[in-house]
Amino acid sequence: MGTKDNVINPFLSKPERFADVVNHGSFQGKKLIDPKKLTELDSTGKGSTKIARDIKKLYNGKMKVAVIGIENQNNIHYAMPMRIWEYDVNEYREQLKGIRTRHEKEKDLKGDEWLSRFSKDDKLIPVLTQVVYYGIEPWDGPKSIYEMLDMPEELKPYQTLIGNYGLNLLEVNKIEDLDSYDDDLKMVFGFVKYQKDKEKLEEFVTKNRKLFENVPLETSKTIEVMANVKGVHKYMEEKTSDEGSVNMCEALQEMREEARLEGERNGERKGTLALIETCQELGQSREETLEKVKTKLEITDTMAEEYMKKYWK
Secondary structure (H helix, E strand, C coil): CCCCCHHHHHHHHCCHHHHHHHHHHHHHCCCCHHHEEEECCCCCCCCCCCCCEHHHHHECCCCCCEEEEEECCCCCCCCCHHHHHHHHHHHHHHHHHHHHHHHHHCCCCCHHHHHHHHCCCCCCEEEEEEECCCCCCCCCCHHHHHHHCCCCCCCCCHHCCCCCCEEEEEEEHHCCCCHHCCCHHHHHHHHHCCCCCCCHHHHHHHHHHHHHHHHEEHHHHHHHHHHCCCHHHHHHHHHHCCHHHECCHHHHHHHHHHHHHHHHHHHHHHHHHHHHHHHHCCCCCCCHHHHHHHHHHHCCHHHHHHHHHHHCC
């Protein structure tokens, strides 16, 4: 299925989902970002640092122009504030480079403005990065550069003089208002939030049964990757509807049944191994043991012979 980013990035890159994530993660749910005003930007990295982003878009709406990025995290990154600072500074550096190149070409500045290649009227556009953490464990990493510093006691009263940079962190497992999200995000984030609690996950799926009976294929793949739900891809290959959707309720039911049967098979294998070893310890022949395996487990001659080939020493 490829790397996680190959599934998650295209899913979150859809303008409606991108805006929903940023509005919730950075603006307390206020709909400041209009998905219709978003334009895709190259996230592969430009400039001397060649820093790639997960997702990057240009916003040109009521807030005027801004560059907005989303970074996905499955693991806790204990230097994340520095990493995001590096991303955002690189964006500003590229903007500054573009402005300076324009002035050098047009030769329209004099004096101090020419020395800096940046006029009093020139402005950079804001850069905002939203970090989406979908790991199982609560985030215990730093949320600002301040939290990464070994700050001497003497400096603490003056720490505001020292540059800081904070994270816009959305911890999926701490989301309380799942119903306020877009349906696809609600399903994905719900699976992530409850992935460690099967009972709560089942309650969540049951409560939203109508949604989970017709899950778009892209959303199903994202659930499998972000919530680490093993086995969904097998079901998707076999049971995808003509409309390109999956009934996740049926998928989960079948996966639970398969897990139950696998447990029974494991128990049967362990019991068979113990039976064969006991017969050998008692000095019984292979033929006698074969008959006991067949009788005790109520299985066919073929299956009994397969067990003997596997466990008889």
